[in-house]
Amino acid sequence: MGAVVLFLAAFLASAVEGVEALTIVLAVGVTRGWRSTMLGVASATGALVLVVAALGPALTQVPIDGLRLVVGGLLLVFGLQWLRKAILRAAGVKAVHDEDAIYREEVEQARAVTAAAGTDWYAFTVAFKGVFLEGLEVVFVVLTFGTSQHHVLLAAAGAGAAVVVVLAAGLAVHRPLSRVPENSMKFCVGVMLTTFGVFWGAEGAGVRWPHGDAFIPGILVFVLALALGLVGAARQVAGRPAASVPA
Amino acid sequence: MSQASSGLRRRTVAFARFWYDFVVGDDWTIALGVVVALTVAHLLADNGVSAWFVLPLMVTVGLSASVLRATHRAR
Numbered sequence: 001m002g003a004v005v006l007f008l009a010a011f012l013a014s015a016v017e018g019v020e021a022l023t024i025v026l027a028v029g030v031t032r033g034w035r036s037t038m039l040g041v042a043s044a045t046g047a048l049v050l051v052v053a054a055l056g057p058a059l060t061q062v063p064i065d066g067l068r069l070v071v072g073g074l075l076l077v078f079g080l081q082w083l084r085k086a087i088l089r090a091a092g093v094k095a096v097h098d099e100d101a102i103y104r105e106e107v108e109q110a111r112a113v114t115a116a117a118g119t120d121w122y123a124f125t126v127a128f129k130g131v132f133l134e135g136l137e138v139v140f141v142v143l144t145f146g147t148s149q150h151h152v153l154l155a156a157a158g159a160g161a162a163v164v165v166v167l168a169a170g171l172a173v174h175r176p177l178s179r180v181p182e183n184s185m186k187f188c189v190g191v192m193l194t195t196f197g198v199f200w201g202a203e204g205a206g207v208r209w210p211h212g213d214a215f216i217p218g219i220l221v222f223v224l225a226l227a228l229g230l231v232g233a234a235r236q237v238a239g240r241p242a243a244s245v246p247a
Numbered sequence: 248m249s250q251a252s253s254g255l256r257r258r259t260v261a262f263a264r265f266w267y268d269f270v271v272g273d274d275w276t277i278a279l280g281v282v283v284a285l286t287v288a289h290l291l292a293d294n295g296v297s298a299w300f301v302l303p304l305m306v307t308v309g310l311s312a313s314v315l316r317a318t319h320r321a322r
Contacts, residue, residue, distance in 0.1 A: 069285065074270070076281050076302070080310055081272035087314050093321045197281075198302040205285045206292035207299050219303065226307055233311075234318045 003154055006145060010158030013141045016213055017134040018166035020196065024130035026174055027189040032123035040127030048135040064140065069204025071133045076197025078126060083190030083227055089183055091234035191227055195220045280309035
């Protein structure tokens with residue numbers, strides 16, 4: 001593998017992981033607020049730096065499948081719960097403002113048991129998991145590509161360039177995203193968390209997806225179609241008039 | 248029971264309830280379905296079966312059942 005190819009390979013592989021993390025961070029940040037989300041991102045980045053500093057090249061021995069299983073399983077549970085509520089709201093079965101009341105109650109409970117009052121632990125945890133897992137995969141990419149070609153610094157430069165490009169893309173799209181109606185955005189977040197939860201959870205359980213990461217858009221389309229179909233079915237069962245958009 | 252131990256008990260219950268609500272949420276059958284599906288996928292993959300369909304199948308069945316159950320209850 002030549003230097004240019006090594007740089008490009010590290011760049012592209014890291015960009016794929018970066019976009020996955022960015023999707024989750026944007027989704028959670030726009031719907032739950034940026035403070036706790038960015039706290040999760042910063043904590044995950046700090047944890048990554050600590051892990052890399054402590055383990056170095058021994059990181060390739062970390063059981064990534066075990067991590068994917070736990071992170072994927074939790075994301076899938078979170079995503080399905082979120083999607084379930086979004087479907088019920090879109091179908092008119094659940095009042096839109098129920099969610100606000102539940103959220104306030106959750107924050108109150110969190111305040112009762114933690115010192116860091118006001119932190120949205122849901123946003124923090126989802127952002128932390130997404131960034132930590134994807135960040136760890138970027139580190140793996142750098143170490144495996146770099147050590148096999150005896151050029152870890154070049155692979156790290158490729159990964160670093162990918163992170164910068166993905167961050168710039170995130171900064172460019174976060175404002176337009178915040179103008180999307182709240183319920184529609186929550187519906188999309190549920191679809192995305194469920195998609196990544198299915199993908200990572202299955203990988204962690206030892207499943208190999210046909211075409212690897214390229215299968216993710218297929219899962220996303222499937223989950224979206226299922227969710228839209230369930231909005232229609234729930235409206236019919238509840239006897240609500242049909243509407244075109246789950247807002 | 249002293250006031251201190253009663254306070255500790257209340258905080259422990261609140262802590263446990265927070266984490267249950269946080270992880271499991273409104274419908275415990277979804278969390279159980281995810282655990283069962285991951286276990287089945289792992290067992291199948293371990294035995295050389297291409298088990299990529301297990302989680303999408305669980306999502307379809309689990310989410311549909313949960314949404315329709317909640318809809319019937321709300322009628």
